[in-house]
Amino acid sequence: MTNAQKWLAAFLGLFIFLFLLGRVTNKKEEIPYKDNTYTEKTLQSNEEKDGLQLIRESGCTSCHGQNLEGSNIAPALVNLKEYWGRDNLINYLRNPSSFSNERMKEYRMKYKNIIMPSYNNLDVKDLGKIADYLLTR
Numbered sequence: 001m002t003n004a005q006k007w008l009a010a011f012l013g014l015f016i017f018l019f020l021l022g023r024v025t026n027k028k029e030e031i032p033y034k035d036n037t038y039t040e041k042t043l044q045s046n047e048e049k050d051g052l053q054l055i056r057e058s059g060c061t062s063c064h065g066q067n068l069e070g071s072n073i074a075p076a077l078v079n080l081k082e083y084w085g086r087d088n089l090i091n092y093l094r095n096p097s098s099f100s101n102e103r104m105k106e107y108r109m110k111y112k113n114i115i116m117p118s119y120n121n122l123d124v125k126d127l128g129k130i131a132d133y134l135l136t137r
């Protein structure tokens with residue numbers, strides 16, 4: 001072997017060694033990340049959430065009951081499709097006090113000290129999903 005060949009072999013050996021070392025250390029970093037479904041869950045965007053999830057996260061169940069079956073402070077959210085169109089329902093969620101038909105007046109007598117909050121802070125897309133869910137249950 002000439003000197004040049006020895007140098008070349010040495011460099012090649014070093015190169016392969018660094019390459020393998022890189023792979024080994026890379027794997028060590030990858031594994032905990034890959035197993036980390038927690039990260040994926042916390043980063044889940046509203047885009048992927050369905051109406052029921054959004055309802056639970058928005059606190060609706062604290063008044064309307066765990067399964068929206070109603071409670072002594074708010075009515076059950078059932079058969080809503082008999083009374084609401086999609087757009088009206090979204091508008092109601094954004095500003096409940098602007099609706100004052102007979103049903104609402106009765107509700108306000110029955111649940112005197114409780115005010116249905118306005119959810120105009122929620123994204124309209126999310127309100128749409130909530131409305132869709134409420135209109136199909």
Ligand code: HEC
Pocket residue numbers: 055058059060061062063064073074075076077080083093096097104107108111114115116117119130134
């Ligand atoms: C602080 C308690 C409270 C919370 C929280 C609450 N509501 Fe209400 N909700 C009420 C009350 C009380 C009424 C009765 C009508 C009124 O006061 O306007 C009502 C009425 C409604 C109605 C009309 C029901 C019908 O029969 O037409 C819908 C729909 C509704 N709520 C959906 C929701 C949704 C969706 C959420 C969550 C994003 C929510 N509510 C959160 C108290 C609450």
